[in-house]
Amino acid sequence: MIAPSDAWRVFWAKTDRQEHSTWIHPLWAHLLDVGHTALILWERHVPDSLQYQLATTLGLSVRETGHLLSLWIGLHDIGKAIPTFQGMHDSSRHSLIARGLSFTEAQTRKHHGHASIGIITQWLDARKSPEKDLLEHVAAFVGFHHGRLYAKSSWQRDATNPNIMGDTRWRDARFELLDEVTKIWRKAYPFPDLSPGRDTLPTWLPGFAGWTTLADWLGSMSECFPDDVDASDIGPADYLAGSRRGAAKALLKAGFGQPAPIITHDFARLFPKIPSPRPLQVTMGQLPASPSGEATLTLIEAPTGEGKTEAAFVLAARQQAARTQGGGIYIAMPTQATSNGLFTRTMAFLDRAIAPDTVANFRLVHGNADLHEGQEALWIDARMLRHLFDEEETRGPAERVRTMRWFLNRKRALLATYGLGTVDQAFLGVLYARHFFLRLFALAGKTVIFDEIHAYDVYMSRLFRRLLAWLRALDTHVILLSATLPAGLRNELISAWGAKPPVEHAADVPYPAVWSVSGGQCHRLTDGLTPAWGQQARLTRHDTDPEAIAVSVVAALEAGATVGVICNTVNRAQKVYLAIRERLPDGMTEEDVLLFHARYLFHARQSRETRAGERFGKTRPDVHPAVLVATQVAEQSLDLDFDVLFTDIAPIDLLLQRAGRLHRHTRRRPEAFAVPTLYWHCPEADEDALPDLTEVGVRTGEYSVYEPLIVWKTWRVLCERVGWALPADYRALIEAVYDADLATPAGLSADARQAWAKGQKRLQGNTSRASTHAKERMVPEPTEDGMWDLLLLSEPTLADPEDEEAHASRKALTRDGEESIEAIALYRDASGKLYLDPACTRPALRMQKEGEAGIPLEVVRALLDNVIRISYQGIAKALREPLDTTILEWWQSRTAETPALLYRYPLVLDNRAWAGGGYLVREDDELGLIISRK
Secondary structure (H helix, E strand, C coil): CCCCCCHHHCCEEEECCCCCCCCEEEHHHHHHHHHHHHHHHHHHCCCHHHHHHHHHHHCCCHHHHHHHHHHHHHHHHHHHCCHHHHCCCHHHHHHHHHCCCCCCCCCCCCCHHHHHHHHHHHHHHHCCCCCHHHHHHHHHHHHCCCCCCCCHHHHHHHCCCHHHHCCHHHHHHHHHHHHHHHHHHHHHCCCCCCCCCCCCCCCCHHHHHHHHHHHHHHHCCHHHCCCCHHHCCCCHHHHHHHHHHHHHHHHHHHCCCCCCCECCCCHHHHCCCCCCCCHHHHHHHHCCCCCCCCCCEEEEECCCCCCHHHHHHHHHHHHHHCCCCCCCEEEEECCHHHHHHCHHHHHHHHHHHECCCCCEEEEEECCCHHHCCCCCHHHHHHHHHCCCCCCCEEECCCCCEEEEHHHHCCCCHHHCCEEEEEHHHHHHHHECECCHHHHHHHHCCCEEEECCHHHCCHHHHHHHHHHHHHHHHCCCEEEEEECCCCHHHHHHHHHHCCCCCCCCCHHHCCCCEEEEEECCEEEEECCCCCCCCCEEEEEEEECCCHHHHHHHHHHHHHCCCCEEEECCCHHHHHHHHHHHHCCCCCCCCHHHEEEECCCCCHHHHHHHHHHHHHHHCCCCCCCCCCEEEECCHHHHCCCCCECEEEEECCCHHHHHHHHCCECCCCCCCCHHHCCCEEEEECCCCCCCCCCCHHHHCCCCCCCCCCCHHHHHHHHHHHHCCCEEEECCCHHHHHHHHHCCCCCCCCCCCHHHHHHHHHHHHHHHHHHHHHHHHHHHHECCCCCHHHHHHHHHCCCCCEECCCCCCCCHHHECCCCCCCCCEEEEEEEECCCCCEECCCCCCCECCCCCCCCCCCCCHHHHHHHHHCEEEECCHHHHHHHHCCCCCHHHHHHHHHHCCCHHHCCCEEEEEECCEEEECCEEEEEECCCEEEEEEC
C-alpha cells in the first residue's frame, strides 16, 4: 500500500476525463513511458549524425548519450506535480490531502511544461549538480515541449513561488519522485556523470526540443501502455519492462518502426524511361563526398529542362544511402502547384530507390495537401474527427509508397521520412511559430531539395539564409536548384552555409555550374556540363493592347503554331483571352483556346491544369494549333511547350523562365516558327524616357506585381537585343539586371530621372522593410549568442500563418505580401437557400441539429472543391468581418469541428456575384473570378 510519505506515488498524469472517474495513469509511470519512447526513438530513428553531434558535445558514447538525454526527456512533465494541476482530478486531490499536501484557492495557474523547468532547476540546486548550467538549459528545452518558449527569468522566479509550486511538502514530494525515477533509470540504463567544462548552450538544443515533443506525443498514446498501474501495488522498477514494450508499440503504431532506407542511386534503375543521363545527371552520380564528413550544400545552376530534378534525386539518394539511421528526403517547392506537379515523379523515384519489402512513409506537405487526389488525406482526416484510430494506412499510386495515418496531422506531416511540399513548411522552422523546433528536428539528418530558389522575394530570402544556417547546424544535406540565380544571391547562400564565396567576375562564371560547399570550402564544377538544351531565339517588342495581342496570336494560329501567352495579372489575362476568343480563325473552336490562372475554384483550376498539360505538354498533338493564355502559374508548375510565346515584360529571370516553355521539346515546328520567337509586351518609349508599366500590370502606385526599377533595367537590356542564345547568355542577362548598380542611366529626361529615383527609393525601402519584418519574426542564428536570445526573450511565440484571427504582426508569416484569404464559394437562390453549384441543385450545409454527427465526408469534399484564394485586403476583411454576421455565424457553427474547413470563409454568391469591401466579385465558368472596383 502507499505510505503517507510516498505522496509522489499519487501524482497523476493522465485521466479519461470522465466525470467522477477514479482512473489515472500515475505521473511516475508517464515519465518512464516518455523516457522509454525517447530512448527507442534514439535507438531507431534519431539521425546518426545528430546522435554523434550530441555525444561529442557531452563527451559520452552514443549509447550513454541516449540513456542520459532520454531520462531528461522523461522528466518533461514533472511540472504536473503542482497544486493547480493535481487539483483537477477529485480523487487524486483527496488522496494528496490525506497525505499532508495542501490546496488553496489563491494558487496561481502555470502551464505544467513551464513549471517543469523551475522544478528541475530547484532540484539541481538542491542536489548540487556539478553540471547544473548545462542541465538546467537541457531542462528548459524539455519544458518547451508544448511548443512555447519561456524566458529564463520567469522560470527562475517560478521555482520558489509557493503560489505556483505549493509549500515545502509539495517540493519534497516532487524531489522524491525525481530521485526515484532517476535512480531506477540509471540502474537500467547506466551513464557516467558529466565531466565539468561542457558547453552550456549547445546549438543542438532546439533539435533536442523537437525530439522531446515527438517523444511526448508518442509516449502519450495511452492505448499502447499498461492502463492498470493505479489499481495495483506495482512500483516504478517493476513497471520498466511494460513501459518499454508500450513505447515500442507506440512507435510501430505511429509508423516509426518500419524504416524504408534508400539503397540505390543508380540512375538507370531510378529512371528507366530516360535512355541515357545528361552530363549534369552523371556529375551528380559522381560528386565527391564531403572530405570532412559533414553536411554539404550543393547548388545546381542549369537551364530549364536540363533534368535538374532527376540530378537532385540521384544526389539525395547517394547522400541518404550513406546514412545508417534516420534521415530522409524533403523536397521544398515554391508553390503548392509546383509541389502537386512533382507528386507522381517523387512517388516513382521512391518506389525504385528504397529497399525491397519495405514501405516508404511519404507525405504531401502543404496547406491544401488534403485536396490532392493522390494523397487521399482528407478521407482519413474525416475519420479521425470521429476518434477512430487503427492500423490502417492510405495507399498511394505506388504499392510501396504510402502515408502512415499518424502523419496526417499537419503538425506531424514534416516528420514523415519522405516529404514533398512547399518551402513554407521548412521556413516555419526558423520563425517563432509554435513547435518551430519540431520542424527543425524533422529536417535534421535529411537531404532537403529546394527548387526554383530564384523565385524567393527579399523576405523569403532572409528566412532562407537563416534556415540554411540551422540546417547546417543539424547536419542536414541541402541541394539548391535554379536556372536563373544572380551572383549576389548565390554568394549570400554560400556565406550562410559558412563558406567564403569565390572572388570572380559574376558574368564570367561558366554556365551551367555546380557548387559544392562543405567544411568551410566552396568548390565549383563546370567541366563536362554542356547542356543538351539550347535556344537561339528572336526577341521582338510587341504592343501591350489586348486587341493587338489577339491579332498577332490569331495570325500565328493561322500559320499552324501552338501559342503561349503569359500575362502578369489575372485581370489582364482575362481581357487577352476574351480578345483572342472573339477572333478565332475558321476551323478553330473555343476548345482550342484555354485560360489558366490561380483565380478559379479548386475543382475548375485542377481541371484546367490537366487540360493544359494534355494540350500543351510534352505529348501535345502537333496536328492542330491551340493557344494557352495564362499568368505566372505557367512559369514553373507545368511542363509546357509552345512554338511561339507572347509575354508581358517582367524581371529578366522570370522572362527566362517563361522562355523555357518555348521549343522545350524536340518536335516538328511550323515553318514560320522554326526559330523560337518571343514577343515581349511593353509600351513604346522615347529614347530619353521610361515606359509606363501600368498597362502590363507592373503598377507604380502603392502595390506593384514586380519592382518597377528591375523591370526598367530589364527593358533597357531587351532594347539592346534582337535575340539571345541560351544558355550562353544566361549569366550576362541576369547580371545586367541584378548587379548592384542602381544609378540613374545617362541621357534620361527630367521626368524619367525622377521616375527612376522613385523606383530606386521604392526598391531600397521595400528591401529594408522586408528585411526588418523577417528579422522580427526569425529565431536567432545557431550560435551561443543565439541560444541565449532564445532563453531570454519573453513569450515570443507567434500565431500559425493559417490562424486568420491573429493580427498580421503576430503571425509567423512565411511570405510577406498583401493580405489574402481562402474562401469557399456558395450559391444562393431566390429563397435564400445555399448550394454548392451555380445551378442550385446540390444543397450546401444545413443548420446544425441537436446530436447531429459531423459533416458528411462527401459534403466536406464538395466544399473543398469550391475553395479559392483571394489576395485583396478589402475582400478578405469583408469576409472575416461582414456587416451581416448571420451567414458567418451559421458557417462557424457547422464547421467548428472540421479542421479541413477551419479558417476558410463562405463567399455567398447571388446570381454568381458578391459585393463587399469596395469590390464586385463575379464568378464565371470560363473566366474564373472577375474582380473589379465598385
